[in-house]
Amino acid sequence: MNRRSSKESRQSIIDSALKIFSLHGYAGATMRMIAEDAGISVGGIYLYFKNKDELCLFLIKEKLDEFSKEAEDLFKNIDNPLDAILNYINTSIKYAKKNREFIITQSREQGFTFGIEIKKEFFNRQKALIMEIIQKGIDRGIFVKCNPEEATKVIMGIIRGFILSVVVDPDNLFDPDECCRLILYGLLNRDK
Amino acid sequence: MNRRSSKESRQSIIDSALKIFSLHGYAGATMRMIAEDAGISVGGIYLYFKNKDELCLFLIKEKLDEFSKEAEDLFKNIDNPLDAILNYINTSIKYAKKNREFIITQSREQGFTFGIEIKKEFFNRQKALIMEIIQKGIDRGIFVKCNPEEATKVIMGIIRGFILSVVVDPDNLFDPDECCRLILYGLLNRDK
DNA sequence: AATTCACATGAACAGACGTTCATCTAAAGA
DNA sequence: TCTTTAGATGAACGTCTGTTCATGTGAATT
Structure with missing residues (x-):
């Protein structure tokens, strides 16, 4: 189990999302890509952000x-x-x-x-x-x-x-x- | 069978595509929407345009x-x-x-x-x-x-x-x- | 040792979409 | 009448994606 603090995990998601969205655009970026880049499971993203829109709007x-x-x-x-x-x-x-x-x-x-x-x-x-x-x-x-x-x-x-x-x-x-x-x-x- | 000349059909597709793309954007516009608006089958679009990209680029x-x-x-x-x-x-x-x-x-x-x-x-x-x-x-x-x-x-x-x-x-x-x-x-x- | 807390997992679900292709049919030609 | 041409159909296919949720697990507490 890939353990770290929720704060770290959230930041990893944000950093990765910025990167992936920037490279691929909104529709081109998938949650799976972001999850992989962040080193967290795809389901884990939803522990921090309600959905893809909310992540991008953030x-x-x-x-x-x-x-x-x-x-x-x-x-x-x-x-x-x-x-x-x-x-x-x-x-x-x-x-x-x-x-x-x-x-x-x-x-x-x-x-x-x-x-x-x-x-x-x-x-x-x-x-x-x-x-x-x-x-x-x-x-x-x-x-x-x-x-x-x-x-x-x-x-x-x-x-x-x-x-x-x-x-x-x-x-x-x-x-x-x-x-x-x-x-x-x-x-x-x-x-x- | 909805019969008309290929020229007319092509123009209907183009007109509808312009309208639908304009209203919904590229990703929001589906080929099904365009087909319906043009009064032609969804498969029929591909008789005139190779794919969605080609239609939009046109x-x-x-x-x-x-x-x-x-x-x-x-x-x-x-x-x-x-x-x-x-x-x-x-x-x-x-x-x-x-x-x-x-x-x-x-x-x-x-x-x-x-x-x-x-x-x-x-x-x-x-x-x-x-x-x-x-x-x-x-x-x-x-x-x-x-x-x-x-x-x-x-x-x-x-x-x-x-x-x-x-x-x-x-x-x-x-x-x-x-x-x-x-x-x-x-x-x-x-x-x- | 058992329980709780905190964080994580990823298969499965539900839905959507672009595209294909077997089939249809009206009109024209032989 | 039969055949060919030209245009059309839409269910099915294949693939993909956002999201859910039952389950897992390490660490801390009791």
Whole structure:
């Protein structure tokens, strides 16, 4: 009998699940695979997680919380809205690269919509953060007068674009610096 | 015996497949569902398509070709690179909205990576088109001096961001005009 | 030594799905 | 009329997967 503490066993399952889901995707990953990788029986998984969905949702939540903390730290002391936005974009992109394989997991039959309620909550939090920064930047005259909500949506869209590119076109990822430059200065040549 | 021409039957299968895949996603859609919707037997599908993968890939290819034609028409006579880029972004976004349900289909166990070779080819074609426009814009001094490849990647990223937003955050889609404005003029207030 | 606790096992179950293929049948041709 | 062609059928097959649950076992306690 393969004996260890329940805490260890649970963590083994989580680690293995992250790995297996990342490699094979949700549907491609079977509980048998996860169990084998974790060195525990397939029935043993159900001592810790109700079912496959719950296991996957747990991972999604964990990853989103992880990022949320990181993002919120960025925005904690906002001296300079410009730096805050740049840092946010850079952090998001770095995070996407670091979690490339898990991002691939963020797809199931309904695309990236698995765990959608958790994600919506996450998006709303991020949106509020970014909007606040943009509004500050506008108030201080650093950013042009614009609809902060729309600007926020575009910026979030750009980050999502990177995420999707990580999945479908990894050979053509844009450079964060170039992206930030385009966003800040625009494409139009105003010196002309 | 439900008799009709093979052409009609094939088209019924294709139409139903598009609908069912769009509603339920790849894994959620069963051949039995598609068969029922098409009014043909489940075994009959295999008279026209080798398997489920082939049927889905056929649809992906068709949709991408459809968009390619539209995009290439946009770029046929390039008088004004600025208008061309704006039109391209607008067309892409409109196309994404119009095919929202099918886009959701663009996900399978490996995320949006099903049919990846077809998609890569598509991306490369689009990339070449956009780069050409940006280069022209730079040559004419309309766009700032920048790396056209990087600018292209950012623009493609933005469109992908819209696509992913359609899937995961449909309540917060950015407005194409606002997006174009941000891309053209940037966020920085230079009048300051 | 017997009992309890804590953790684990994996065969079996129930269900589902893509695909096959023996069979059917209407229409056209000989 | 018989034969061939063209299109269709759907039960059965084979395989797989998530989940359950009767059973096992080592360690600690009584």
